[in-house]
Amino acid sequence: MEKEIKSKKTKYWNPYIGGVLLGIVLLASNFISGRGLGASGAMKSVVVTSVDAVAPKHVEKAAFYKEYTESHGTHPMKSWLVYEVLGLIVGGFLSGAVAGRLKFKVEHAPRITSRRRLIFALMGGVLFGFGSQMGRGCTSGAALSGMAVMSLGGFITMASIFGTAFIAAYFLRKNWIQ
Amino acid sequence: MGPLIVYDSISQNTNLLLAFFIGIGFGWVLESSGFSSSRKLAGVFYGYDTVVLKVFFTAAITAMIGLLLLSLFGWMDLGVMYINPTFLPSAIIGGAIMGLGFIMGGFCPGTSFCAASIGKLDAMVFMIGLFIGIFVFAEGYPVWEGIYKANFMGTPKISQSLGMSDGLLGLLVIIVAAIMFWIGEWAEKKFPQAEY
Numbered sequence: 364m365e366k367e368i369k370s371k372k373t374k375y376w377n378p379y380i381g382g383v384l385l386g387i388v389l390l391a392s393n394f395i396s397g398r399g400l401g402a403s404g405a406m407k408s409v410v411v412t413s414v415d416a417v418a419p420k421h422v423e424k425a426a427f428y429k430e431y432t433e434s435h436g437t438h439p440m441k442s443w444l445v446y447e448v449l450g451l452i453v454g455g456f457l458s459g460a461v462a463g464r465l466k467f468k469v470e471h472a473p474r475i476t477s478r479r480r481l482i483f484a485l486m487g488g489v490l491f492g493f494g495s496q497m498g499r500g501c502t503s504g505a506a507l508s509g510m511a512v513m514s515l516g517g518f519i520t521m522a523s524i525f526g527t528a529f530i531a532a533y534f535l536r537k538n539w540i541q
Numbered sequence: 542m543g544p545l546i547v548y549d550s551i552s553q554n555t556n557l558l559l560a561f562f563i564g565i566g567f568g569w570v571l572e573s574s575g576f577s578s579s580r581k582l583a584g585v586f587y588g589y590d591t592v593v594l595k596v597f598f599t600a601a602i603t604a605m606i607g608l609l610l611l612s613l614f615g616w617m618d619l620g621v622m623y624i625n626p627t628f629l630p631s632a633i634i635g636g637a638i639m640g641l642g643f644i645m646g647g648f649c650p651g652t653s654f655c656a657a658s659i660g661k662l663d664a665m666v667f668m669i670g671l672f673i674g675i676f677v678f679a680e681g682y683p684v685w686e687g688i689y690k691a692n693f694m695g696t697p698k699i700s701q702s703l704g705m706s707d708g709l710l711g712l713l714v715i716i717v718a719a720i721m722f723w724i725g726e727w728a729e730k731k732f733p734q735a736e737y
Binding site: 375376378379381382383384385386387388389390391392393394395396397398399400401402403405406407409410411413414425426427428441443444446447448449450451452453454455456457458459462464465466467468469470471472473480481483484485486487488489490491492493494495496497498499500501502503504505506507508509510511512513514515516517518519520521522523524525526527528529531532535536538539540541 | 543544545546547551556557558559560561562563564565566567568569570571572573574575577578579580581583584586587589592595596597598599600601602603604605607608611617619621622623624625626627628629631632633634635636637638639640641642643644645646647648649650651652653654655656657658659660661662663664666667668669670671672673674675676677678679680682683685686688689694696697698699700701702707710714722734735737
């Protein structure tokens with residue numbers, strides 16, 4: 364009985380149906396707003412807003428923030444990506460609530476500790492954050508949305524992300540498989 | 542005609558409101574497909590779970606074909622759409638750094654927000670990492686600004702670069718994706734993992 368409930372809890376959609384639905388969301392985004400989906404850009408808005416709150420003079424002077432302000436114009440939090448990511452968090456929460464997956468936990472493979480998982484999550488986040496700025500977008504904004512509009516840069520970024528992860532996966536196998 | 546924002550059918554504020562609803566759809570599909578689990582996401586790199594491959598490429602193909610059809614029917618002006626610019630060195634280097642971050646952290650930014658929304662603590666820590674990584678890039682910007690802006694190639698489409706029509710490229714992507722799906726299905730049987 365307990366096993367039955369557990370398998371019910373981890374039940375996910377068929378990936379091809381999920382993919383078609385995600386494609387339709389991406390298509391709607393392009394049709395309505397003339398742009399694709401994104402994620403890292405919202406975190407960039409949070410970084411710019413935070414630095415501006417702590418050191419406004421610095422934001423006026425330093426090159427990165429100056430370029431950001433020039434290209435955006437409005438308040439960094441009043442951006443399309445910030446609203447979209449707020450929706451993403453609500454949508455994820457609703458889906459998790461409906462499926463009974465809401466739970467505070469550290470998910471990790473049996474061979475490693477929670478502590479190791481969290482350390483690697485932090486390091487991975489730092490690298491992904493940095494790389495998303497260098498690559499002008501992450502898996503959503505550069506790779507997925509770029510591919511949908513057939514951007515050459517989007518294809519190259521996508522190939523580079525998955526290619527590198529594939530090679531590095533061998534050295535990090537202890538973190539994921541038995 | 543689309544995009545609605547360009548042809549003034551909707552206001553800026555409506556656009557932001559709709560962004561929120563688009564986000565709900567985005568988050569809902571990601572979570573329901575299993576993208577809130579780092580072990581499912583990382584599975585694609587070991588073959589035991591290729592959900593990332595299947596969802597990602599099915600989505601890309603669906604949107605790509607959808608855009609071509611909307612344009613064909615005259616319902617969408619592809620000429621005013623945002624196309625990601627191409628800077629060769631930064632696309633490759635940025636992608637490589639992200640790839641390393643992906644396999645170490647088990648998430649990408651979008652999936653980490655999604656996983657954090659259902660309570661995954663590792664995803665919340667990943668998000669702190671994202672903040673730090675972007676902050677480091679911003680503060681050290683003068684150091685890597687040269688690489689970041691090197692070799693600007695404009696906003697070429699891959700179909701143009703290869704000298705073929707958009708439709709033919711779309712067909713090729715579908716064929717390549719179908720082959721990868723087949724390999725993915727094979728890999729899941731070949732490299733099974735215990736329940737996670």
